[in-house]
Amino acid sequence: MKLSTRGRYAVTAMFDIALHHDEGPVSLADISERQGISLAYLEQLFSLLRGRGLVKSTRGPGGGYSLAVGSEEIAIADVIDAVDESLDATRCGGSADCQNHHRCLTHDLWESLSDQIRSHLSSISLAQAVSNAHVLEVSSRQEHRMSRMEVV
Amino acid sequence: MKLSTRGRYAVTAMFDIALHHDEGPVSLADISERQGISLAYLEQLFSLLRGRGLVKSTRGPGGGYSLAVGSEEIAIADVIDAVDESLDATRCGGSADCQNHHRCLTHDLWESLSDQIRSHLSSISLAQAVSNAHVLEVSSRQEHRMSRMEVV
DNA sequence: CAAATAACCAAGTAAACAAGTCAGGTATAA
DNA sequence: TTATACCTGACTTGTTTACTTGGTTATTTG
Numbered sequence: 318m319k320l321s322t323r324g325r326y327a328v329t330a331m332f333d334i335a336l337h338h339d340e341g342p343v344s345l346a347d348i349s350e351r352q353g354i355s356l357a358y359l360e361q362l363f364s365l366l367r368g369r370g371l372v373k374s375t376r377g378p379g380g381g382y383s384l385a386v387g388s389e390e391i392a393i394a395d396v397i398d399a400v401d402e403s404l405d406a407t408r409c410g411g412s413a414d415c416q417n418h419h420r421c422l423t424h425d426l427w428e429s430l431s432d433q434i435r436s437h438l439s440s441i442s443l444a445q446a447v448s449n450a451h452v453l454e455v456s457s458r459q460e461h462r463m464s465r466m467e468v469v
Numbered sequence: 470m471k472l473s474t475r476g477r478y479a480v481t482a483m484f485d486i487a488l489h490h491d492e493g494p495v496s497l498a499d500i501s502e503r504q505g506i507s508l509a510y511l512e513q514l515f516s517l518l519r520g521r522g523l524v525k526s527t528r529g530p531g532g533g534y535s536l537a538v539g540s541e542e543i544a545i546a547d548v549i550d551a552v553d554e555s556l557d558a559t560r561c562g563g564s565a566d567c568q569n570h571h572r573c574l575t576h577d578l579w580e581s582l583s584d585q586i587r588s589h590l591s592s593i594s595l596a597q598a599v600s601n602a603h604v605l606e607v608s609s610r611q612e613h614r615m616s617r618m619e620v621v
Numbered sequence: 622c623a624a625a626t627a628a629c630c631a632a633g634t635a636a637a638c639a640a641g642t643c644a645g646g647t648a649t650a651a
Numbered sequence: 652t653t654a655t656a657c658c659t660g661a662c663t664t665g666t667t668t669a670c671t672t673g674g675t676t677a678t679t680t681g
Contacts, residue, residue, distance in 0.1 A: 320472075320583075323668070329575045344627065355670055360629070377678025378626040393578075423481045426545075426598055431472070434586060446578055475639070496656065507641055512658070519658095529649030530655040 324397040326354050327362050328446075331396050334372070335388045335447050342374075342381030362400050369399040384443075393446060394438035472586075476549040478506050479514050480598075483548050486524070487540045487599045494526075494533030514552050521551040536595075545598060546590035
């Protein structure tokens with residue numbers, strides 16, 4: 318799993334759809350305008366998201382994309398995985414080209430970390446993320462509320 | 470913070486030094502041979518590691534690099550940070566170019582994640598990582614020991 | 622039916638970055 | 652003084668990212 322702008326774009330777009338899904342399908346043109354992402358680039362990303370069964374499409378006027386399943390069933394990790402297409406081909410896959418033990422050991426350290434990230438992102442559903450966002454939006458004028466958001 | 474091969478190389482090299490530091494300074498040529506990393510590339514990385522005060526150098530024959538401080542005082546995050554030089558210039562830094570609230574909110578989601586990663590890697594010292602590695606090396610023939618290392 | 626809409630699709634491109642190379646330095650121990 | 656090993660900067664190469672171009676196909680609306 319990689320964490321690039323690509324994944325951010327995908328999550329942002331899914332956010333947008335989740336926020337507007339009660340108004341029917343959301344067109345990529347709308348998302349492009351609201352979120353400032355190139356339309357043609359969105360098309361590429363949604364081709365992948367559709368391939369993973371995260372969204373479904375409706376063609377023609379009034380059409381667009383809508384969530385294929387409930388937003389509480391979609392994990393942030395699913396969205397990122399869909400557009401990243403990285404099988405994370407690590408250097409010493411399965412003790413293949415290990416020159417000694419040390420290489421393997423740091424490899425394991427690395428993999429355990431990426432597992433942590435994955436499980437964290439897998440535990441957050443799109444619904445949770447959006448509702449968290451709403452809470453923050455509402456309480457943005459209050460203090461003592463930023464416990465999960467403090468930044469180094 | 471980025472997680473690339475660059476960071477892996479740096480951690481691997483620091484591993485190597487930590488494992489051999491009782492034999493005096495470790496030359497980059499040795500690390501290069503043992504870990505299969507290009508010597509000239511290692512030189513670039515160690516220039517950065519030295520700049521951060523993680524290692525100190527000894528020139529001349531028999532010279533090399535040694536840890537500037539104890540391995541228990543060096544966090545894995547320090548090593549990665551040293552070679553990554555990424556201030557993580559996020560798109561909407563400080564609500565600068567936010568078109569609406571949504572962009573900002575996903576940005577926060579992202580930043581809270583990268584904070585999680587950072588705090589995790591900050592909590593693991595080089596000493597801990599190396600000793601974990603040793604435990605695994607020793608017990609590599611036993612079952613029921615992989616609790617922290619299970620892979621998806 | 623025609624025209625507008627919007628999803629689909631394939632290929633190409635400019636810039637950035639990673640990884641590694643090359644060619645020289647300078648300090649120090651033997 | 653010579654070999655060692657750090658030190659430095661510029662350069663190459665390959666990959667990826669973000670984005671563009673130029674279409675085709677399906678569907679609704681007037």
